[in-house]
Amino acid sequence: MAAAESYPDELRYHEQHDWARIEDGEATLGITWFAQDALGELVHVEAPEEGATVTKDESYGEVESVKAVSDVIAPLSGEIVAVNAKVVDEPERVNEDPYGEGWLIRIRLSDPSEVDALLDVDAYRAFLAEQ
Amino acid sequence: MPQTLLRTPVYDRHVEAGARLVPFAGWEMPVQYEGVIPEHRAVREDCGVFDVSHMGEIDVEGPRAHELLQGLLSNDLDRVDPGGAQYTLLTNERGGIVDDLIVYRLDPHRYLLVVNASNRETDFEWLREREIRGSDVRDVSDEYALLAVQGPRAIERLGVPDAPPFTWQEGELDGVEVMVNYTGYTGERGVELMAMADDGAELWDRVIARGAVPCGLGARDTLRLEACYPLHGNDITPETDPISAGLGWTCALDTEFTGVEELRAIKDRGPERRLAPFVMDEKAIPRQGMPIVEGGEVTSGTYSPMLGIGIGMGYVGTEHSQPGSELSVDVRGTPRRGHVVTKPIYKREEA
Numbered sequence: 001m002a003a004a005e006s007y008p009d010e011l012r013y014h015e016q017h018d019w020a021r022i023e024d025g026e027a028t029l030g031i032t033w034f035a036q037d038a039l040g041e042l043v044h045v046e047a048p049e050e051g052a053t054v055t056k057d058e059s060y061g062e063v064e065s066v067k068a069v070s071d072v073i074a075p076l077s078g079e080i081v082a083v084n085a086k087v088v089d090e091p092e093r094v095n096e097d098p099y100g101e102g103w104l105i106r107i108r109l110s111d112p113s114e115v116d117a118l119l120d121v122d123a124y125r126a127f128l129a130e131q
Numbered sequence: 132m133p134q135t136l137l138r139t140p141v142y143d144r145h146v147e148a149g150a151r152l153v154p155f156a157g158w159e160m161p162v163q164y165e166g167v168i169p170e171h172r173a174v175r176e177d178c179g180v181f182d183v184s185h186m187g188e189i190d191v192e193g194p195r196a197h198e199l200l201q202g203l204l205s206n207d208l209d210r211v212d213p214g215g216a217q218y219t220l221l222t223n224e225r226g227g228i229v230d231d232l233i234v235y236r237l238d239p240h241r242y243l244l245v246v247n248a249s250n251r252e253t254d255f256e257w258l259r260e261r262e263i264r265g266s267d268v269r270d271v272s273d274e275y276a277l278l279a280v281q282g283p284r285a286i287e288r289l290g291v292p293d294a295p296p297f298t299w300q301e302g303e304l305d306g307v308e309v310m311v312n313y314t315g316y317t318g319e320r321g322v323e324l325m326a327m328a329d330d331g332a333e334l335w336d337r338v339i340a341r342g343a344v345p346c347g348l349g350a351r352d353t354l355r356l357e358a359c360y361p362l363h364g365n366d367i368t369p370e371t372d373p374i375s376a377g378l379g380w381t382c383a384l385d386t387e388f389t390g391v392e393e394l395r396a397i398k399d400r401g402p403e404r405r406l407a408p409f410v411m412d413e414k415a416i417p418r419q420g421m422p423i424v425e426g427g428e429v430t431s432g433t434y435s436p437m438l439g440i441g442i443g444m445g446y447v448g449t450e451h452s453q454p455g456s457e458l459s460v461d462v463r464g465t466p467r468r469g470h471v472v473t474k475p476i477y478k479r480e481e482a
Contacts, residue, residue, distance in 0.1 A: 002166070040163065040166060040167060040349075041166045041168050043168075043416070043434040044414060044415070044416055044434065044441075062463075064416050066167040066168065066353060066433060066434050066436070067162065067167065067349050067433075069416070069418070
């Protein structure tokens with residue numbers, strides 16, 4: 001079952017509908033409720049390898065629903081320290097719990113100052129309202 | 132160019148049900164309600180209803196209606212009696228497919244053609260230009276609503292009489308007069324109910340009240356692809372011929388119709404390429420337009436909700452078209468392995 005619309009206060013957001021949870025120089029990344037709702041039930045997650053690097057504003061993977069495929073954009077740069085294998089096996093986890101079990105990757109930040117450019121929850125909600 | 136999208140007689144019901152609406156062939160149509168996968172499963176396991184009122188209906192009537200259509204449609208219309216229906220093709224001089232359609236014989240001198248929404252005007256013009264004295268061709272699309280009610284429990288839930296596929300009868304559903312057509316596009320048993328446009332919304336309500344799950348165009352596409360029914364514009368076009376597309380069975384080559392000589396020649400020499408159904412052996416979803424590494428490209432591709440893997444169809448060289456032949460699809464730069472299968476890609480085991 002898909003989750004109800006929500007945007008947790010403690011996360012930072014990217015305009016490509018990605019979120020970042022920042023803790024101790026690392027960030028867990030995923031796609032927002034808005035992104036999973038726009039795609040519909042996910043059936044495939046093309047995840048990168050652990051150890052690879054991701055670059056802010058560039059694609060690091062793909063998520064696909066029955067009807068559509070979308071790049072996943074990195075909100076921050078860094079080295080991948082963990083990939084959520086669960087969403088590769090069960091992509092619908094992203095729809096069910098986009099900020100919890102549906103996380104995609106965790107990275108070690110290469111430039112923590114990039115965080116300043118991300119939106120806080122109010123700014124992201126305002127951005128969505130303009131869409 | 133901005134253009135006003137057309138709306139079916141059931142449009143308000145889709146909005147009320149919270150459907151996601153998308154432009155399709157000039158219409159504003161529901162692509163999904165709850166989700167493609169649950170809707171797909173409802174049709175495979177029980178009963179779903181699709182509003183397909185956007186499809187075109189062309190009425191061909193007159194003492195020479197049969198003669199006109201026998202000369203324009205690929206299948207043998209002599210084999211259709213009043214009360215019967217037939218899957219057939221409108222072909223061009225090169226043997227290409229102008230459209231695929233179902234013809235219903237209403238009475239000895241009257242036929243109803245149900246055609247793809249995207250080809251409604253083309254088909255109508257095509258027939259109209261070739262009209263002969265004693266045949267009258269009319270586009271009656273706006274007069275009717277059409278609901279496809281499909282699934283193993285569709286007939287039981289509707290309480291309509293059971294009847295063989297490719298027949299039709301006049302009927303009534305909870306007070307709404309309908310033409311009950313035993314046809315569909317899902318690979319399941321079911322009917323397509325045609326009613327006057329003004330009765331469309333009420334018919335929808337009656338069908339929903341009988342337990343059908345509302346389904347959108349998303350599930351319609353995954354269902355038809357699992358069943359290996361071609362989609363005109365993707366898998367078959369005016370540039371592709373029915374022999375290569377595996378639709379030779381719809382072409383009565385012993386009758387005379389537009390393009391038949393070209394089709395006889397293709398059949399005699401054997402097609403150079405064939406439309407092959409395939410499944411992926413790697414986790415990847417083929418999409419329309421992706422290259423097939425062995426030559427050709429994907430004409431339809433999606434995720435199969437029943438099999439849980441990527442599936443598709445595409446034209447490949449005849450030597451690569453046999454079931455079991457391996458192929459690779461170029462998925463955004465990465466070759467992904469799959470293999471050709473027999474039609475249909477998925478068929479439910481009868482209980």
